[in-house]
Amino acid sequence: MLELQSSPIAEYIIHYLSRFSIDAPVGTLSFVQALQAQHIAMYSFSSINAMQGTYLSLEPEALFERLIALRQGGYCFEHNRVMFLALEALGYSVRPALARVMLSGKSDNPRTHRVTLLSYNDHTYVVDVGFGVKVPIMPIAIDHDHVTNEGPNQYRVECTDSHVKVSLLEPESLTLYEIDLAKVFEEDCEVGHFYSHQHPEAAFVNNLVVSRVDDGKRYLIRNTTFLCLDEREQTQSELEIRSVSQLQQLLQRHFNIVVTKECSNKVFAKVQVRQLAREG
Template sequence: MEQLVEKYLTQLNINTTLTGLSLISHIKAQHIATLPFSSCNVILNANLSLDAEALFERVVFNRTGGYCFEHNKVMYLVLKYLGFSVKPLIARVLLDGKEDNGRLHRVTLLTFEGEQYLIDVGFGAMNPRFIVPLKNGDIDTINGRYTVIEMDNNHYRLEYTSANTQPITLYRFDLAEFTEMDCNIGHFYSSQFAGAAFVNNLVVSRVMENERVLIRNREVTFFDDAEKEQIVYPITSVQQLHSLLVEHCLLDIAFSDAETLYTFINRER
């Protein structure tokens, strides 16, 4: 793990003189700004091993993107190697409003100096830019308000409210024990099941300090969070899609793979 983590820290230009929550916040910010969230590999039927070496090679060093079971395992392994107390959790995503959705979103629980925090680097364009304290309250950010709601028996909800919209629940979770095998099962479903979201949709995003970019099937949205503006463009050519993936989302992807993805998003449904 030492070589993998040291290479990760170097590639993300991490200031290793920082300590504690400042270091974790810095790593998180650099991760979501540098390493894209992406369902490309799922659509391209790539081998999505979660073994540490293959995972770091694919997501970090080769920069081919990934989703929650990949990104948040990388973060978990990095924080664990650095000596932090972390454990995996699996949440239920509720963006469609269905409370009985399966547990298909990996996150990381951090315990630091007696307090608990949620670390998430795998939720796409709505990913919090900050580490989330596990206590009731609102956190106002450049792109909207995040709200932690503590239910009974260590159950939590994370809500998000953007400008002039009603709150939506991103996901709910509890502090039960989860193992890597639990995560492997969710990862297999998310990448292989015929009805899974990432099997059926091209989703690629990157979250920077003041801006975000989101590709979802045949549209790309640019968010300027500092100016509270967003612009949506249609994706109308392979050349445009490849340019967006490489230049704006920082994916290292062959033009031939962009052709496959472009055919995919224009298929009959």
């Protein structure tokens, strides 16, 4: 059994880590890389709970129950808090950080993306398990300018004293996010989390976004569209979601998420209302 540093949440973390099959020894970067990739493959990114209108606690008991035990999916403030707590308990030197998502091309977006910064062998890495379908599946060094590759994906890191910009170069050119290197407390993350799932105009409150990355395939639901990108074959398939039952089947088959009919009805209705409003 894993020996964790003394922690009131050790039981939750032991249960979480028992879900994975990792050969690399704890304390190595290889272990972190394997944990990151396996977490992303097992636990889906999802805005379903954020669309329900109820407060989502980040307290460990509620968080691990929702995300790990019930496998309801979650977004960055949930996934990356789980990863942070696990790595911290295993003795890694980690701290939370906040970033501006840059996918829209806007540079003045709020800092509403949580990541984990890992200090290892005199280098700093970003470890991210909560960035949806574009999430890198390995730690990326962020203490110097460089380009790094993971399979068909190529990333560029640009550093200043206060910020780090992480961009995707291949298979498409896209700025992912800009990490603020200032010290961050859990209370700062709570503010971003509250806005992201409680503000009436927040993206995840109004849009259905579900994704999972596993074995070279990236699965995505964006409102009423299902996409599957096969990175090895370099192919993409697309499907229009036309019913609640179809949505439930896709969630269970491709995202390992089982939601109630009531929850699915609410999400699907909300998406349709928003789409009609945009079209009108």
